Ligand SMILES: Nc1ncnc2c1ncn2[C@@H]1O[C@H](COP(=O)(O)OP(=O)(O)OP(=O)(O)O)[C@@H](O)[C@H]1O
């Protein structure tokens with residue numbers, strides 16, 4: 001029996017996530033029994049410094065070795081600092097940083113030492129969420145869908161909706177809250193839609209030394225180059241049926257498709273590629289959702305949001321419009337999933353990662369003396 005937390009009842013979980021954008025670590029409290037959400041609590045953010053970000057960037061694509069070890073140190077330090085700001089919680093969920101993801105080949109690789117973090121925080125820590133799903137033949141991502149299902153129930157929604165995370169990579173969860181549980185076939189369909197902000201960020205970095213196209217200001221003055229957009233949509237990824245997932249750099253060559261364009265046209269075209277990947281992906285939804293709820297940093301980009309509004313057949317809203325926190329949803333997701341793991345509940349299903357049967361996963365590390 002797992003003694004990380006009590007077997008039943010509502011607990012406070014602290015989730016922490018370091019996403020593909022490499023901007024920083026988000027941490028947030030969620031109150032849950034592993035099935036339902038009862039409330040959300042404190043949140044915090046710790047930005048990576050420029051030099052830390054460079055170490056992480058150097059580690060991307062590696063499956064171990066010195067660069068990965070250096071990245072792991074940055075991840076461990078940043079998480080320990082940020083999560084130490086919290087004390088009132090029962091268990092933590094630690095996603096770590098994905099350095100590489102190729103579920104059908106080498107697997108999936110998140111750095112970060114959950115056992116060490118548990119010692120530092122003096123709390124049970126759940127980590128390595130993705131490996132078991134991949135070992136069972138799943139994509140290992142996305143994992144937020146079970147949390148999205150719980151959010152839809154928390155919001156008392158009674159029609160299908162989509163959660164659309166616009167991070168470095170985009171991922172979509174179709175949720176049908178008319179089902180009782182997330183495990184039931186048909187309750188969830190999820191997949192990565194394509195690159196979201198990562199190519200635009202890379203373009204801004206390469207051409208202007210900027211981290212992002214803040215407010216879509218560069219893209220706003222540009223014209224979408226339809227030839228490049230068509231070449232992008234011809235990528236075999238878009239004709240694959242979901243579930244399916246991506247590595248951050250799977251589409252890094254997209255930047256070459258806009259190489260000849262001026263900054264504004266290039267940014268507009270890469271932004272349009274993100275929206276087009278989502279529109280393409282939406283065709284896989286079993287029913288037209290009542291709305292798309294956008295979360296992640298891309299929802300702050302009005303150019304991207306406008307492109308989505310034009311290309312999707314249903315309203316597109318920020319999750320804030322229904323009372324959720326779009327900067328913290330992924331961190332909350334890993335807090336929620338930590339409780340599921342600790343209580344032996346599954347965290348993915350055939351409809352979310354393509355795994356052959358519902359599967360749990362994750363390692364539970366307990367601080368010394370608390371076994
Ligand atoms: N004001 C803004 N204007 C335009 N883009 C923005 C703005 N704020 C954030 N973004 C974009 O959102 C990105 C960060 O998004 P987010 O924090 O959701 O990513 P992530 O969680 O690291 O990625 P993933 O979900 O793929 O793991 C930034 O790198 C930037 O591209």
Ligand SMILES: CC(=O)N[C@H]1[C@@H]2OC[C@@H](O2)[C@@H](O)[C@@H]1O[C@H](C)C(=O)O
Pocket residue numbers: 019020098101108140141142143144145165167168169170171192245246330
């Ligand atoms: C392998 C990996 O880390 N994937 C991330 C990434 O970032 C967005 C998208 O690609 C999604 O599949 C996933 O993260 C979210 C939190 C998830 O697992 O739901």
